[in-house]
Amino acid sequence: MAKGRARVSPRQVEELLAKKAAALSKARALTTMGLSETAQPLWANAAAYEERIAALLDANGDDLEAAVHRISAASCYRKAGDASRATNLYRAALAGPLRPITRKEVEEMLTECLALLTATPPPRGGKAHTEPGD
Amino acid sequence: MEQVADWHSHLFLEAHIVAFVAVANHYSRSPARFDVACDNVTSRWLGKATDFRLEVSWHNDTAKKAKRLRETMQSGPLVELASVAVALILASRVAPLGRLDVTEYGARADYRARKRRPVLEISGTDAPAEFGRRHREKVAQARDNPFGWGACVVVCAFSPAGHRVRFSKHSVQEADHGQREG
Numbered sequence: 001m002a003k004g005r006a007r008v009s010p011r012q013v014e015e016l017l018a019k020k021a022a023a024l025s026k027a028r029a030l031t032t033m034g035l036s037e038t039a040q041p042l043w044a045n046a047a048a049y050e051e052r053i054a055a056l057l058d059a060n061g062d063d064l065e066a067a068v069h070r071i072s073a074a075s076c077y078r079k080a081g082d083a084s085r086a087t088n089l090y091r092a093a094l095a096g097p098l099r100p101i102t103r104k105e106v107e108e109m110l111t112e113c114l115a116l117l118t119a120t121p122p123p124r125g126g127k128a129h130t131e132p133g134d
Numbered sequence: 135m136e137q138v139a140d141w142h143s144h145l146f147l148e149a150h151i152v153a154f155v156a157v158a159n160h161y162s163r164s165p166a167r168f169d170v171a172c173d174n175v176t177s178r179w180l181g182k183a184t185d186f187r188l189e190v191s192w193h194n195d196t197a198k199k200a201k202r203l204r205e206t207m208q209s210g211p212l213v214e215l216a217s218v219a220v221a222l223i224l225a226s227r228v229a230p231l232g233r234l235d236v237t238e239y240g241a242r243a244d245y246r247a248r249k250r251r252p253v254l255e256i257s258g259t260d261a262p263a264e265f266g267r268r269h270r271e272k273v274a275q276a277r278d279n280p281f282g283w284g285a286c287v288v289v290c291a292f293s294p295a296g297h298r299v300r301f302s303k304h305s306v307q308e309a310d311h312g313q314r315e316g
Contacts, residue, residue: 017248018144021236026146028236028243032211033149033203050237068280072237079238102280109240 008056016056020049024076031079040080047076051089067096071106074113083117135192138219141226142234150222153207153215155192155200157260157292165191166297168220168290170228173302175286177229188299190223209260213292217258221245221288224301225254231286244279252303253279258290262298265291269300282306 027042050073057066074089090110098106135154139147158166168188172180180186192200204212225231231247231254238244245254255276257268269289276285284305291298 017235021144021234022146024236024238024243028238029146029149029215032215033207034211046238064281068237068239071239071280075238075240099278099280099282101278105240105278 008059013053013056013060016049016053020046020053023049024072027076027079043076043080044082047073047080047082047085050076063097067093067098068102070096071102071109074109078113078116083113083120087113087117135190135219135223136196138222138226142222145222145234145236147219147222150215150219151192152196152199152203153212154190154219155196156204156207157209157212157216158190158192158297159197159200160204161292161294161297164197165189168297168299170224170299170301172228173300175229175301175303179228186228188220188223190220213258213260213290216292217288217290218256220258220290220299221254221256224288224299225286228301229286229303239280242275246279246281246283251281252284252286253281255279255285255287256289258292260292262291262293262295265289265298265300269302273302273304277304 023042024046027039027046030036030039030042050069054066054069054073057063057069070089070093074086074093077083077089078086087110090106090113093106094103094110135151138151158164166189168190169185170188171185172183222234225234225245225247231252232249233247234245234254235248236243236245245256246252247254253276255272257272259265259268269287272287272289273285276287279285284303287300287302287304289300
């Protein structure tokens with residue numbers, strides 16, 4: 001019997017995309033306005049949505065789009081100050097079917113993120129995970 | 135201008151709208167006029183035209199918010215936000231791209247229309263001499279988009295001599311050709 005993938009409804013993906021777009025566009029606007037601290041939880045929120053979207057797209061077999069959302073999740077986590085998660089997600093994105101130019105750029109993003117990670121002392125306490133607020 | 139938020143209701147655009155007014159109001163009262171040049175853009179609204187005049191008006195209460203914003207923000211980020219607002223007018227009224235998604239790619243934001251499948255690259259400047267170079271840079275960036283999709287590029291130049299917009303569309307084939315030649 002052929003192995004099938006469980007299809008995710010496009011509506012489910014669209015709903016998450018809309019919530020992510022709202023959080024990400026607000027985070028970006030606040031950061032551009034110089035309100036980086038206010039934007040930080042929004043970056044984390046957008047990143048968490050991007051991770052969920054990537055997983056749903058994987059389930060649908062949209063491997064390239066899933067990889068691009070992982071790059072986005074990583075970039076958002078980095079802006080949220082979570083270089084560790086960003087590193088893992090850049091690595092996960094590199095496992096996807098990226099264009100050669102994209103692969104090169106993501107490898108550069110990963111290198112920058114690793115440099116940031118090694119330059120930053122580990123946090124004293126445990127860090128709370130941010131999940132999308134829905 | 136305020137209507138842009140309704141046309142793209144899933145995006146947070148309040149800051150972009152106020153930033154647009156902060157920039158445009160610096161040069162003239164409402165409405166601001168833009169000479170828009172289109173390359174390879176086809177739409178029912180545009181017909182066979184390749185250029186047109188865009189007039190953008192705004193409300194007094196937005197102008198008050200804009201005045202406050204201008205006191206707290208530097209010109210570069212203001213122009214950046216304002217250009218997104220202009221691009222989203224074009225992507226909605228002139229060549230409708232449908233619902234736009236936004237993803238973060240390293241340090242930049244990538245807008246894209248999932249259904250129609252172009253990416254949308256946006257930039258702006260208040261130095262008219264930068265206009266052509268900025269457009270070439272954005273086209274290069276757009277052709278390297280992670281999806282390998284076609285791209286729309288919108289670059290705005292705000293200037294006392296008259297605001298300009300260049301709106302161009304680039305196919306994947308053209309992009310690949312350009313990449314080989316580049």
